[in-house]
Amino acid sequence: MNFLNPWGILYGVFIGAIILFYMLKPRHTELVISSTYLWDKTIKDMEASRPWQRLKNNLLMLLQIVTAILFVLAIMRPYVAKSSFSGDMVVILDSSGSMQARDVSPTRFERAQEDILKIIDGMLPSQKMGIVSMGSNGQIITEPTGDKGELRRLIKEMEPENGGGGQEEALSIAGAMSSNLEEPQVIIYSDTQFEIDRSNYHSIVINESGENVAVQGVTYTVQGEEIVVLSKIKSYGYDGNIRAECIQNGKLVDVREVHIEDGELLDIYWHDIEDTAKTIQVSLDVDDDLSADNSAYAVVEGGREHRILFVSEGNIFLEKAIGQYPKLEIVKTVDTSGNLEGYDMYIFDGVEIESLPKDGHIMILNPKGDMSLFNIDKNGEFKPSGLTTTRSILSDKLLAFTDLDDIYIGSGIAISPPSWAESIIESGDGNPLLIAGENGNRKAILFSFDIHKSDLPLKADFPILIQNILDWIFSGSGVEQGSFYSGEELLLNVIPTADKIEVIDPMENNFTGDILQDIGIYEVIQYIDGEEQVDYFAVNFPVNTESDLSSRLVGHEVDIKTSADSVAPQELWKYVLWIVLALLMIEWWLYAYGY
Numbered sequence: 001m002n003f004l005n006p007w008g009i010l011y012g013v014f015i016g017a018i019i020l021f022y023m024l025k026p027r028h029t030e031l032v033i034s035s036t037y038l039w040d041k042t043i044k045d046m047e048a049s050r051p052w053q054r055l056k057n058n059l060l061m062l063l064q065i066v067t068a069i070l071f072v073l074a075i076m077r078p079y080v081a082k083s084s085f086s087g088d089m090v091v092i093l094d095s096s097g098s099m100q101a102r103d104v105s106p107t108r109f110e111r112a113q114e115d116i117l118k119i120i121d122g123m124l125p126s127q128k129m130g131i132v133s134m135g136s137n138g139q140i141i142t143e144p145t146g147d148k149g150e151l152r153r154l155i156k157e158m159e160p161e162n163g164g165g166g167q168e169e170a171l172s173i174a175g176a177m178s179s180n181l182e183e184p185q186v187i188i189y190s191d192t193q194f195e196i197d198r199s200n201y202h203s204i205v206i207n208e209s210g211e212n213v214a215v216q217g218v219t220y221t222v223q224g225e226e227i228v229v230l231s232k233i234k235s236y237g238y239d240g241n242i243r244a245e246c247i248q249n250g251k252l253v254d255v256r257e258v259h260i261e262d263g264e265l266l267d268i269y270w271h272d273i274e275d276t277a278k279t280i281q282v283s284l285d286v287d288d289d290l291s292a293d294n295s296a297y298a299v300v301e302g303g304r305e306h307r308i309l310f311v312s313e314g315n316i317f318l319e320k321a322i323g324q325y326p327k328l329e330i331v332k333t334v335d336t337s338g339n340l341e342g343y344d345m346y347i348f349d350g351v352e353i354e355s356l357p358k359d360g361h362i363m364i365l366n367p368k369g370d371m372s373l374f375n376i377d378k379n380g381e382f383k384p385s386g387l388t389t390t391r392s393i394l395s396d397k398l399l400a401f402t403d404l405d406d407i408y409i410g411s412g413i414a415i416s417p418p419s420w421a422e423s424i425i426e427s428g429d430g431n432p433l434l435i436a437g438e439n440g441n442r443k444a445i446l447f448s449f450d451i452h453k454s455d456l457p458l459k460a461d462f463p464i465l466i467q468n469i470l471d472w473i474f475s476g477s478g479v480e481q482g483s484f485y486s487g488e489e490l491l492l493n494v495i496p497t498a499d500k501i502e503v504i505d506p507m508e509n510n511f512t513g514d515i516l517q518d519i520g521i522y523e524v525i526q527y528i529d530g531e532e533q534v535d536y537f538a539v540n541f542p543v544n545t546e547s548d549l550s551s552r553l554v555g556h557e558v559d560i561k562t563s564a565d566s567v568a569p570q571e572l573w574k575y576v577l578w579i580v581l582a583l584l585m586i587e588w589w590l591y592a593y594g595y
Contacts, residue, residue: 011072018064063587067580074576087183088128088144090174091116093155094190095135096164097486097546101191103210103289109160111206112189119187120151130177134190135161136487136515138169144181162292162517163487164546167192192552207551210289211238213260214547215296217540218282220273227273227300231282233258233266236548243285246270248277273300278536279521293547297521297538298483305329306474309360311336312349317457318365321466322347336369344495345473350450361443361473366450367413373444374421374435380414384449386428394436395424398445398468402461409433410453415446436472441494443473485542490516492524500527506539 093116099109123129129151130144141154178184178200188194191207216232229246239262246253253272260266273280283295305327310319313334322330331343340346340357348362353369356362367374387407389399404425412433417423421437421444436445456462484490490511494501503511506520516522516539524535541547 009072009076011075012069015065015068015072018061018068060587060590063583063590067583067587070576070580070583074573074580078572078576087185088130088178088181089119090130090132090144090178090181090184090186091119092132092134092170092174092186092188092190093141093158094188094192095133095158095160096166097160097162097292097541098164098191098290098549099160099206100292101210101212101290101549103208103549104206107160108191108206112204113155113158115204115206116155116189117152120148120155123148128181130174130181131155132170132174132177133158134166134170134188136163136517137166138171138173139166140173140177144177161487162519162541162546163485163515164542165487171196191549195553205551207549209237209551210549212236212288212290212293212547212549213238213242213284213286214290214293214541214543215282215284216265216543216547218280218296218298220280220298220300226271227275227277229270229273229280229282229298231268231270231296233260233268233284234543234547235260235262235264237262237550238286238288240286244268245283245285246273247281247283248273249279279538281521289549290547292519293541293543295519296540296543297519299521299536299538306344307331307342308345308347309333309340309343310347310349311351312347313351315349315365315452317462318347318349318451318466321463322470324463325467325470350452359442363445363469363473365447367446367448373439374415374418374446381411382414382427382429382431384409384412384427384431384433387433388426388428390423390426392422394422394472397472398424398434398436398465400464400468402464402468404456404459404461404465407459408455409449412449415448421446436469441498445469445473483538483540484516486517486519486539487542488516488539489514495526495528495533498526498528498533501525 093109093112095109099107099112101108104111120129123146125146128144128146131141131151131154133139133141141158142151145151174186178186184200186198186201187204188202189204189206191205193205193207194201194203196203212235214234214236216234218229218231220227220229222228231244231246233242233244238260241257241259244256244258246255254270256268258266258268268282270282277300280298280300281295286294288294307329308322308331310322310330310332311334312318312332319330319332322328334351336348336351336353339355341359343357343360345361345363346357348364348367350366351368353364353367353371355370356372362373364371364374387405387409389395389404412427412431415432415435417432417435418437418439420439421435423432423435425434426432431448433448434446435448436443438444451457490503490513492501492503502525504523504525505511506518506522511522519539519541522537522539524537526533526535
């Protein structure tokens with residue numbers, strides 16, 4: 001047996017006080033006598049009244065001493081260790097969307113909080129605990145500390161998110177944190193079973209495989225003057241009737257009563273959507289174990305029309321590829337003299353540029369003239385060979401669904417990319433052929449060769465490449481409406497001439513963070529020369545990763561525990577106090593009956 005408060009033994013001085021009181025207790029009894037014949041008894045009583053007496057057998061005194069001993073024992077907080085460790089701990093608390101499920105009462109997340117609080121209460125004075133949140137990403141809640149009050153406060157303040165996917169990051173953080181601890185133990189509270197092949201990792205699974213129905217997605221098509229909405233409803237363990245509602249611009253359009261079976265995916269089409277609709281919401285009225293995924297949102301219309309100035313002496317291939325992109329107003333010219341301004345994007349194809357415009361995004365092919373944005377060596381031409389594509393997030397985005405390894409290019413101009421840009425396609429000798437990047441609020445992309453002297457325009461990949469480039473330039477909620485999942489990072493595509501930008505969340509508060517959490521419609525307001533441009537984007541629950549409430553396995557096999565009590569020490573003070581109460585009742589009974 002061990003003690004959480006060994007200094008409580010100091011209260012044992014009260015045991016000596018009890019014995020002292022009994023030694024000082026007078027032993028005489030007042031008697032009325034009729035004769036001095038009995039004075040000899042009085043003398044004996046006088047001896048009994050002496051301040052110090054030998055202790056005699058006294059049941060009440062023994063009961064009081066045992067009661068005091070047990071009371072001191074309770075103050076010392078004895079416990080029996082129910083785990084094989086007593087070192088420092090790192091607790092990972094899963095705060096992903098599925099932890100909001102109510103199949104475990106009150107919710108999975110709240111049950112995990114309750115169990116962690118038990119561990120904190122049972123910590124030894126020498127133990128420390130660090131806390132890591134595992135939601136959309138991994139986040140340190142606190143470095144290891146032995147301050148129980150602070151640990152309890154931080155655990156109680158934690159809330160579940162709507163996103164997920166931060167498992168690897170959280171485990172990495174916990175591993176780094178535990179490396180600096182003494183006999184570290186990593187305890188993972190999650191609805192996913194983590195099987196990690198390390199003896200000091202303990203997976204606490206909180207999952208009773210609840211029933212759930214989710215709106216998997218909402219999309220729309222424009223058929224003539226009619227908008228048709230398609231909503232996909234997915235069942236995860238639920239079998240029964242549901243009520244589905246379609247709402248446009250906050251106004252109820254239609255209601256459907258449908259039956260769905262376990263594992264079924266329903267397609268529900270909604271008609272009679274007004275052409276003035278900007279936002280669409282499909283919601284479910286159903287008694288399932290997770291409510292966060294019972295609504296999904298979509299934004300109608302792809303955004304405002306973009307104005308492009310296309311400066312070229314003629315490039316039918318590029319013109320057709322650009323013309324396939326929706327909602328573009330293209331102005332063609334060959335004149336680059338004067339101040340160019342007022343366009344969202346400028347395309348310069350093999351023309352002499354006197355001065356680059358100060359606004360708008362830029363795409364340059366076969367660069368000539370003012371190339372102040374790019375460090376161009378005009379005296380150096382090279383013959384490309386052995387083309388290679390680089391690997392990066394931007395490269396993957398621009399080259400998606402293309403295969404450009406076997407392109408023939410006659411010649412190129414030597415370019416040293418600026419620090420804000422990166423090479424997307426390079427020659428075998430390392431010379432960039434396509435570079436892209438963002439400088440401030442302006443995106444720029446440059447082809448260092450004349451596409452007329454290559455077979456790139458003849459490739460089926462060329463229109464895809466141009467569409468990818470335009471998607472990258474015009475994508476983002478600042479200009480182009482779109483859809484995000486909760487937990488994703490918001491990257492705004494700011495109009496270069498915008499003076500100010502505001503993002504309003506679904507609760508009509510200013511959104512100033514980076515990670516999107518609240519589900520619903522967000523409003524983006526850009527102020528340009530005193531005028532407002534308003535766009536919208538939707539944030540939805542990540543149904544594909546968080547709506548399936550059944551148990552999942554991740555990693556390598558370890559022993560799985562199912563309760564915090566198997567990790568925390570089992571305290572005995574409550575049982576000791578019950579014994580103390582019983583002894584007090586016995587003592588009262590003996591005293592009341594004249595012992």
